[in-house]
Each structure stands twice: as structure tokens, then as C-alpha cells.
Amino acid sequence: MNALKDPNLRNRLKKRAPPPPKPVIVSEPEHDANQEAEKQELFIELLGYMEAPNGNIEELMEKCKNQTNLCRGFIFSLIRRGWLRGFRVVEAVGACGPPVTVWPGREWMSAIEIPDATERDIERLSAPAPGDDPDSRKVVARVHMYRFDNLNKKHTLDRLALLKTAKFPAVPPPFDEPEPPQDSSLENRRNWELWNARRLAYQQSDYPQFDLVFQKLLATDGTLAGAFQQLEQTQDEMRRMGQALHATFADFSVRQLQKIVQSIPSRIKDVARRLQSQTGIIIRDDGLKLTPDFLKNMNLSAAEEDGVAKPAPEPAPAAAPAAEATKTSAGASSPRPDFPNPKGSITMGGVPLDVLIPLLKRSYAIMKSDDTRVRRLTL
Numbered sequence: 059m060n061a062l063k064d065p066n067l068r069n070r071l072k073k074r075a076p077p078p079p080k081p082v083i084v085s086e087p088e089h090d091a092n093q094e095a096e097k098q099e100l101f102i103e104l105l106g107y108m109e110a111p112n113g114n115i116e117e118l119m120e121k122c123k124n125q126t127n128l129c130r131g132f133i134f135s136l137i138r139r140g141w142l143r144g145f146r147v148v149e150a151v152g153a154c155g156p157p158v159t160v161w162p163g164r165e166w167m168s169a170i171e172i173p174d175a176t177e178r179d180i181e182r183l184s185a186p187a188p189g190d191d192p193d194s195r196k197v198v199a200r201v202h203m204y205r206f207d208n209l210n211k212k213h214t215l216d217r218l219a220l221l222k223t224a225k226f227p228a229v230p231p232p233f234d235e236p237e238p239p240q241d242s243s244l245e246n247r248r249n250w251e252l253w254n255a256r257r258l259a260y261q262q263s264d265y266p267q268f269d270l271v272f273q274k275l276l277a278t279d280g281t282l283a284g285a286f287q288q289l290e291q292t293q294d295e296m297r298r299m300g301q302a303l304h305a306t307f308a309d310f311s312v313r314q315l316q317k318i319v320q321s322i323p324s325r326i327k328d329v330a331r332r333l334q335s336q337t338g339i340i341i342r343d344d345g346l347k348l349t350p351d352f353l354k355n356m357n358l359s360a361a362e363e364d365g366v367a368k369p370a371p372e373p374a375p376a377a378a379p380a381a382e383a384t385k386t387s388a389g390a391s392s393p394r395p396d397f398p399n400p401k402g403s404i405t406m407g408g409v410p411l412d413v414l415i416p417l418l419k420r421s422y423a424i425m426k427s428d429d430t431r432v433r434r435l436t437l
Contacts, residue, residue: 093312100315101303107322109347110295118289119213122204125282127164129203132275133218134160137170140225141268142198145175145183147217155207158216172218180219197221199272201279204286213293215286227264233257299350306353318358322348325356 136142137160148154151174161169175183184195199220207214235256238249260266307315330343 096312097307097315100312100319101300101307104303104319104322105296105300107326107348108299108352109349110292110299111349112288112292112295114347115289115292115296118285118292119206121285122213122282122289125278125285126204128278129201129275129282130160131162132271132278133172133201133203133220134162134170135271136220136268136275137172138162139264139268140223141227141264142220143223144172145180145219145221146172147177147180147200147219148174149176151176154216155209158203158218175219180221184221193222194224194226195222199276199279201275202282202286204282213286213289215283227268229265230260230263233260302350306358310358318356 133144137144144160146154146158154174157174158172159169160172180197184197186192186194186196197219201218201220203216203218205214205216206212233256235253238253239246240250241247307318310318326343326346326348330341330346333339334341
């Protein structure tokens with residue numbers, strides 16, 4: 059204002075254009091990355107309550123580990139005695155992670171490392187030398203060992219091929235001597251002791267020992283293969299369940315999903331309590347697991363605040379029709395039961411007295427001496 063009043067300063071003023079309007083920055087809605095991360099956490103929590111029809115992954119993994127430990131001990135015994143040699147069958151040598159190692163039991167001081175070999179190498183190693191027995195180097199069994207591949211984050215079942223060696227025990231004739239009788243006589247007792255010594259010597263020879271360990275290995279390997287197949291099926295089921303959860307809760311908000319997940323423990327307790335009252339069987343709800351059918355029975359709805367559709371109200375019971383008057387204004391009488399009245403006896407309301415009299419009850423009045431209390435006895 060002072061510059062406008064002073065003529066010298068007024069000439070120095072310059073006209074300036076008004077500043078351009080600042081663009082209004084409309085903040086675009088951020089990508090729901092945080093919401094997606096929260097949904098993923100809720101999906102994982104929800105899958106923790108669920109279980110595939112084939113079984114539980116943790117239990118199947120533990121079963122595979124236990125059976126692998128048994129197989130490892132049996133394979134170590136067979137290779138350590140020099141009867142067999144083992145190779146891990148791979149598609150390319152050195153491309154399947156660390157080598158397989160076998161050892162006896164839980165506490166061990168020595169271990170045997172099993173090399174890798176391709177199928178072509180196995181065929182070459184099992185081929186007999188010229189002039190040898192055709193079965194001198196053949197593959198006697200193919201067994202498995204379970205491990206979790208930390209590099210690829212994958213459950214793996216290694217295949218092992220067991221081949222005969224030059225120290226493979228020869229098959230002896232079977233021990234089929236009949237057991238001698240046992241009694242108090244000195245001669246029979248001595249004969250039985252000699253027979254038992256020959257039987258123990260046969261059982262402790264190389265081939266019976268090999269056959270005992272080998273049969274245990276085959277039985278354990280069958281259990282391991284079945285458990286691993288069930289583990290793979292369970293993984294596929296859990297993967298499909300995860301995809302189904304994503305498709306089912308695609309339109310649900312994080313808040314709705316939180317309420318659904320938080321309501322599941324109480325729903326499990328309600329179902330367990332209802333089944334216990336119906337069957338009389340004690341049901342522990344701590345270890346109960348859910349299947350996808352449980353979510354279907356919850357009647358989920360994205361339109362509701364808590365994500366669960368409200369049950370439809372039960373229809374009101376139909377009102378009983380109003381009783382018709384005994385006689386209408388026009389003088390028409392309402393229909394009454396048709397009682398036979400052949401004798402033309404007296405009736406009351408259309409009912410003969412012969413029918414009403416047997417329905418009456420006898421009553422007696424019992425009066426006190428002071429005539430103040432009266433009690434009626436009805437028979």
C-alpha cells in the first residue's frame with residue numbers, strides 16, 4: 059500500500075499475472091496390497107482349522123520320517139555286511155542335491171554314503187561278467203527314502219537300487235528237522251538241545267540273516283511308499299482347498315473374513331456339544347478339523363456384515379379356523395356329531411342323555427363341624 063501511495067515507487071511496480079491454479083491432486087485408491095496380505099494370513103489361519111480328507115500333512119510327514127529311519131538302518135546293515143551295494147537312481151548325476159547317507163539307528167559312529175547313478179549306469183553295473191552267473195549282479199530290490207528338499211522346498215522320495223555283490227550269501231537247504239520230544243529223560247533232553255543248537259546255527263547263518271533283514275526292509279518300504287502317496291494326495295487336496303478359499307472369499311472384505319475366522323472355534327464347540335448331547339459320546343473339540351463342506355453349511359454371504367447369511371424366519375403356524383356358531387343368523391345350525399337316537403330319548407345339544415350320563419362324575423361335599431370349610435371330593 060505504501061508503494062501505491064508513493065509515485066516514485068509506483069513506477070517500479072510490475073504487473074504480474076495471477077499464479078496458475080494448482081492442480082487438484084486426487085489421491086487414487088491404493089492397491090489393496092495390504093488387504094491382500096491380510097487375506098493371505100487369514101487364509102493360512104483358516105487352513106489351519108481344516109484338514110484334507112486324506113489326512114493331516116504334519117502327521118504324514120512324521121510317518122514318512124519314521125519309516126525312512128527304519129529303512130536307513132536296514133540298508134546300512136545289508137551294505138555293511140557286504141551282501142549288497144546301493145545306488146540312488148537319478149536322471150543326471152550331481153543334479154539331485156546332497157548324496158544319500160545311511161547309518162544304523164539313532165546313535166551312530168559311522169555312516170555309508172550311497173553314490174548316484176542313472177538307469178543306464180544301473181543296467182551296465184547289473185550286467186554279469188562273461189562266464190559268471192546271470193544273477194550274480196542283478197538288482198534284488200528298489201527301495202525308497204524320504205527327505206524334504208530345502209533347496210526346492212519340495213517333499214522328495216529318493217529311489218535306491220540294491221545290487222548283489224560277490225559276497226552275497228548262498229542259499230542253504232532249508233532246516234526241516236522235526237523237533238524231538240521234550241520230557242524228563244536225559245536222552246531226549248540231550249537230543250532236543252542238539253536239535254536246538256543246529257536250528258540256532260541255521261538261523262544265525264548269512265542267508266537267513268539276510269532274508270530276515272531284507273523282508274523287514276521290503277515291508278517298511280511298502281509302508282513308506284503308501285504314506286508318501288497319501289502325503290502327495292493330501293498336498294493336492296490342500297492346494298485345491300486353498301484355491302477354493304480364494305474363489306469363495308473373493309468378494310468378501312477383510313473385516314468379514316476376520317469375523318468368519320474368529321467365529322469358527324465357537325461353531326466347532328457348538329457342533330461338538332450338540333453331537334455329544336445327541337449321541338452321549340464325549341467329543342474333544344480341541345483336535346477337530348474341518349472339511350470344505352463345513353464352510354458350505356455356514357451359508358456364507360458377502361452381503362451380510364459378518365459374512366454369514368441369516369437363517370430364513372420360520373413360517374408362522376396357520377391360525378385355527380374360527381369355530382362356527384351353533385346357529386347362524388339365518389337359523390341354520392352348525393354340524394354336530396351324528397349320534398344314533400333310535401329310542402327318541404331326551405337329548406342335550408343334540409347328544410342323547412344315554413351318552414352323557416356315563417361321562418358324569420360323582421362328587422361329595424365334606425363339611426366341617428363349624429360349617430366354614432367345604433371340601434368337594436370328586437370321583
